[in-house]
Amino acid sequence: MPPMPLPALALRSVLELAYAEDAPHGDVTSLALIPEAARATAELRARVPGVFSGGPVIEAGFRFHDPEARIELLVAEGEAFEAGAVLARVSGRAQPVLTAERVVLNLVQRMSAIAALTARYVALTAGTRARIVDTRKTTPGLREIERYAVRCGGGRNHRFSLSDAVMAKDNHLAVLTGGDPARLTDVLRAARERLGHTTHFEVEVDAIEQIEPVLAAGVDTIMLDNFTPAMLREGVARVAGRAIVEASGGVNLDTVAEIAATGVDVISVGALTHSVVNLDLGLDVVLDAAGVGAEGLRS
Incomplete structure (x- = not known):
């Protein structure tokens, strides 16, 4: 199934900022060296294996x-690809192809790396009920693009921003309760009553003993933070279907399968976006036997 599309307005905003940064007064190299009438065909080629994400960026970036x-x-x-695969081909006026090249490459390299890493996590949790989801640990300004890449890799998205859902974490609870755990249910229930019926309410807990007081407040999701696998299994049993159970903290490629096997519904993985290393992709002008670009750009 294709991923939910990348919003065109968000992509346009990213490209406007990126090109304003990369060519604020034009691409002086291409303007000085390349004839205005010259045309070129170039291929986007993978130098390493990966999972593709970035078609909308390629189209919008060059256009x-x-x-x-x-x-x-x-x-x-x-779609997975091997080293050497041609991922896309662009043809047009040579000057703008060369001007657009670096921004497009930077974004697609990162997106395809995120998709590839996400796909590894998804494969390791196959056969369980757990969904792999991202977090807000994204590159500022690139959240829409990076989260689209997670979807391309088979993952799901957590809340997009602070405006989308209530997520009460340890610092929120410390302020709310003043350090008195006996107040936990009452303060959360009062918050729940102030929310609209469509607003999702999630609460993070870091101890088994917090589960029942949090559930008593009527929350939608309970996040078990930095629980061991044994504690996660106990937590899932205690929740007993009364809320969505999310596991967070200590998640990596070595631990995710064991975490998924505990029965949690969701596993949030900050590493999908904050620790990924860009894939090595290249854009090369296609040359004919005489060393001339396919549409007249000499190498």
Whole structure:
């Protein structure tokens, strides 16, 4: 199933900022060296294996400077590829192709790396009920793009922003209760009553003893933070279907399968976006036997 699409307005905003940073007064190299009438065809090629994410960025990124550019996407979003694979082909005026190149590459390299890492986590939890989800630990300004890449890898998204859902974490609870755990149910129930019926309410706990007081407040999701697998199994048993159970903290490729086997519903993984290393992709002009670009750009 294709991932939920990348919002066009969010992508446009990212590209506007990126090109304003990268070519604030034009690409002086391409303007000085490349004839205005020159045309070129270039291929986006993988130098390492990965999972593809970034088709919308390729299309919008190259057409940002040349609306008439011809884009051919050769792999689907979420499709695995091997080193050497040609992922996309772009043809158009040479100057804007060269101007657009670096921004497009930077974004697609990161997106495909996120998709590939997410796919590894999803594969390790296959056969369990657990969903792999991202967190707000994203690159400022790139959240829409990075979360789209998570979807391309088969993962799901957590709340998009602080405005989307209530998530009471340890610092919130410390302020609310003044350090008195006996107040936990009452303060959470009072907050629940102030919320609209469509607002999701999640609470983080760091001890088994907090589970029952939190559930008594009528929350929708309970996050078990930094629990051991044995504690997670006990937590799932205590919740007994009364709320969604999320596991967080200490999640990596070595631990995620054991965490998923405890019966939790959701596993949130900050590493999907905050620790990923960009994939090595390259954009190369296609040359003919005479060393001339396919549409007249000499190498």
